[in-house]
Amino acid sequence: MAFGPHLLLAVLEGLVTAAVLSLTALGLSLVFGVMRIVNVAHGEFFMLGAVLAWAVANALGGHPALGFVAALVIAPLIVGAVAWLAERLVLSRLNYNPESTIVATIGLLYIIQQLALTFYGPEARPVAPPFNVRLSLPWFGYSAYKLSIIATAALLLIATWLVLTRTKIGLTMRATQYDSETAQAFGIPVGRVYAGVFALGAMLAALAAVLIVPISQAHYLMGQDPLLLSFIVVIIGGLGSLRGTVVAAVLIGVSDGVVSMFFSPTLAKMIATLAVALVLVFRPQGLFGTAAR
Amino acid sequence: MSGDDRSAKVYALHLAVLAVLFALNFVLPAYYHGLMARIMVLAVFAMGYNVLFGYAGLLSLGHAMFFAAGMYGTGLTIVHFGFSVPLAFVSGIACGAVLAFVIGLLALRTSGVAFMIVTMMFAQVFALSLIYFAGWTGGDQGLVIPQPARILNLGAAFDLTDPTVRYMAALALFAAALFATLALVRSRHGRVLVAIRENEERTKMLGYDTFANKLAAVTASGTISAAAGAAFALLFGYVGANFAGVQYSILPLLWVLLGGAATTLGPLLGTLVMYVVTDTASSFTSAWLLIVGVVLILLVLFFPKGILGTLRARWLGWLP
DSSP: OOHHHHHHHHHHHHHHHHHHHHHHHHHHHHHHHHHOOOOTTHHHHHHHHHHHHHHHHHHHOSSHHHHHHHHHHHHHHHHHHHHHHHHHHTGGGGTTOHHHHHHHHHHHHHHHHHHHHHHHOSOOBOOOOSOOOEEEOSSOEEEHHHHHHHHHHHHHHHHHHHHHHHSHHHHHHHHHHHOHHHHHHTTOOHHHHHHHHHHHHHHHHHHHHHHHTTTSOBOTTTTHHHHHHHHHHHHHHOTTOHHHHHHHHHHHHHHHHHHHHHSOHHHHHHHHHHHHHHHHHHOTTOSSSOOOO | OOHHHHHHHHHHHHHHHHHHHHHHHHHSOHHHHHHHHHHHHHHHHHHHHHIIIIISOOOOSOTHHHHHHHHHHHHHHHHHHOOOHHHHHHHHHHHHHHHHHHHHHHHTTSOTHHHHHHHHHHHHHHHHHHHHTHHHHOTTTOEEOOGGGGEEEESEEEETTSHHHHHHHHHHHHHHHHHHHHHHHHSHHHHHHHHHHHOHHHHHHTTOOHHHHHHHHHHHHHHHHHHHHHHHHHHHOEEOGGGGSTHHHHHHHHHHHHHOTTOSSHHHHHHHHHHHHHHHHTTTOSOHHHHHHHHHHHHHHHOTTHHHHHHHHHTOTTOO
C-alpha cells in the first residue's frame, strides 16, 4: 500500500479513537468542571460498560443488532447507577476534598477491577457488531461499523451540548459549576446535581465503551488506557471546556493513530504522556482553555 | 514534660522498635522471616513517600518511578557493566536522586490536583520507557540478578541471598532510613515543611523559600524511595517493570495512610498491617485488590489520620 492510502487508513483509525475518546474525556471533564474533583475510577466505569455490554448481548442472544442496542441502553444505566451510589455513599461524605476523593476513587478503581475479574474473568471477549458491512474504498475495504461509531459519537456529543446549553438541567449544572454556594442559596439541590453529574460522567464513559467493544474486546484491565488518554485530552483541551475536549480528542486520537501506525504504540503513548505532563507544567490552563478561576 | 525528656522517650521508642525487629530474626519461621525482610525494605519506600506526603503535604501518584529508578539503577549496572554490590547500590540511589530532583523542578511548578496528575504521568512515561527499551531492561519479563553478583565483599564476603544476611541488611537499611527521617523531621527544614503543609502562603510571607524547601523534600523523598528500590533489587535479585506501574505508586500511599501520615513509625506499621491483612485474606480469597480498595475507602472515610496519627491525637502527643 502506498503512503497516501496508508496515511488515510491511519487517520480513519485515529478518528474512531478520537470519537470514543471525546465521549470518555467529556465525562471526566464534566465531573471535574462541575465538582472540581478528579475521578481516577473513570476508566473503570468505561471497562464496566464494556463488560456489561458483553453480559447483556450474551444474555439476550438473537440477532447481534438486538443485543447491541439493548447493551447501548442497559449498560450505561447500570454504570450510572453504580456511580450515583458511589457518589452518595462515599464522595459526598468527603466534602469533595481533592486529596481524599482521589484516594477514594483509587479505592473504587481497585474494587470495580477486582469484582470484574472475579465475576467476569480474565478472558477478553468480543461483542458481535450490530451490522457487518465493508465499504470498498479504492485502496482498501473499511468497516462501516467503525464509521458509524464516529457518527454516533458526534450525535451524542451534540446531544450533551444541547442538554448543557439549552435545558433547565444544563442551566442548573452550569450554575452549580459557576458558584455552588450561591446556587445552593437559590434553592438548587447541589448534592443531587453532583450525584447526577457524577453518574452522567460515568454513563458517557460506559456509552463510549459499548460503542468500541465490537471492534476491540471487553477485558477487565481495559480501563487503564482510556483513563490516561482522557486525562491527556482533558488537560490539553482545558479542564471543564466541552469544545476544547473535542478538539483535543481529535488531535490526540488522530496523532495517536498516525504515530502508532508508522512507529510503535508504546512510543506514541510515551510521547503523548510526556508532552501533556509538560503542558500541565508550563501551561496549566490547557492549550485551548482559559485560566481557572 | 521537658524537651529532653521527650527526646529520650522518642529515641527509646525507636531503639525498642529496632530491637524487636532484630530479635524477630531469631524467632520467626522461614516464611515470615523472608516476608519481614521484604516488609522492612518496602517500609523504607513508604518512609520516603511519607517525607513528601506526610510532612510536606504533597500527594504524589508517581513514586513508583523513584523506587524503580533505584531498582534499575542497581540492576542494570550489575547486569550490563558488572558493578560490585556497593557501587551498584550507590548508583541506584544516585539515579533516584537525580530523577527526583529533575521531576521536582518540573512538577513543583504545579500544585494540588495538577501535581498529582503530573507525577502520575511522569511515572507512566518512565514505566513505558522501561518497556520500550526492552533490549536493555528486559521489558515486561524483567531481569534476574544472578546469585554470584549479589555477594557483598567487605573484607569478609556476605552473600545477600542468605536469609539471615538478607534480613540484617534490610534491618540496617531500615534503621538508617528511620533515623534519617527522624533527624529530618526534627530539623529546621522538617518544621518548615510542616509549615508549608499547613499554610504555604503564610510560610512564604514569613520569608521562607517554599519552592527550595519543597524541592529538597521531593529529592529526599525520591532518594529514600530509590534506596528501597536498590536494596530490593540486591536482596531479592529481581528487577521488573511491574514495580514501576501505577500500583506501586498507590501502595506506599496506602501504607502511609494506614500507619499514619507524618509519623516516623507509621510507614512500617502500615506496611506490616497491610501485609498481615492480605496474607491472612489470601488463604480464603485471591481478591486482594478488593481489600486494598475497601481499606483505602474506609481509611479516607472514617480514619483519615491512620493508626499512629489517631494514637498521637488521642493519647501520645509526643510521638514524632
